[in-house]
Amino acid sequence: MHxxxxxxxxxxxxxxxxxxxxxxxMARELLERRQAEKEQKPVAFTDAEELTFPYGxxxxxxxxxxxxxxxxxxxxxxETINAELLEALQLSxxxxxxxGNILNDxxxxxxxxxxxxxxxxxxARVAIAKALGESND
Numbered sequence: 001m002h003x004x005x006x007x008x009x010x011x012x013x014x015x016x017x018x019x020x021x022x023x024x025x026m027a028r029e030l031l032e033r034r035q036a037e038k039e040q041k042p043v044a045f046t047d048a049e050e051l052t053f054p055y056g057x058x059x060x061x062x063x064x065x066x067x068x069x070x071x072x073x074x075x076x077x078x079e080t081i082n083a084e085l086l087e088a089l090q091l092s093x094x095x096x097x098x099x100g101n102i103l104n105d106x107x108x109x110x111x112x113x114x115x116x117x118x119x120x121x122x123x124a125r126v127a128i129a130k131a132l133g134e135s136n137d
Contacts, residue, residue: 007031028083042072086131093124
C-alpha cells in the first residue's frame with residue numbers, strides 16, 4: 001500500500017520546528033520537486049507496449065491517447081531550486097553586506113579588498129536573482 005503525503009502535510013512538515021531539520025529539508029525538497037513536475041511539459045508520450053516491442057522499434061505520439069496507459073517522455077529532469085540553500089545564500093549575502101558596511105564606515109577597506117569582494121557579492125546577487133526567476137540569463 002502506497003501512502004502519498006499531501007502537499008498540505010508536506011508544507012506542515014517543512015515548517016514544523018519541532019521536527020528534525022533533515023525531515024523539514026526533505027519535505028521542502030519534495031514540495032519543490034512536485035512543483036517542478038507540475039510546471040514541466042512532456043515532449044512526447046509512449047506506453048509500456050511500445051517500450052517492450054521485441055524488434056526495438058518504439059512509437060511515440062505528441063498528445064496522450066487518454067486511456068491511462070500513456071508514459072510521458074521528457075528531455076531532461078525538472079530543474080529544482082533548493083530553498084534551504086537559497087535562503088542560506090541570501091542570509092550570507094546580507095551578512096557580508098552588513099560587515100562590508102561596518103568596515104566601510106570604519107574606513108577599513110582598500111582597493112584590494114573591493115577587488116576581491118565585489119565579484120563574490122556580484123556572483124551571489126546573480127545566483128539569487130536567477131533562482132528567483134528575476135534574471136535575464
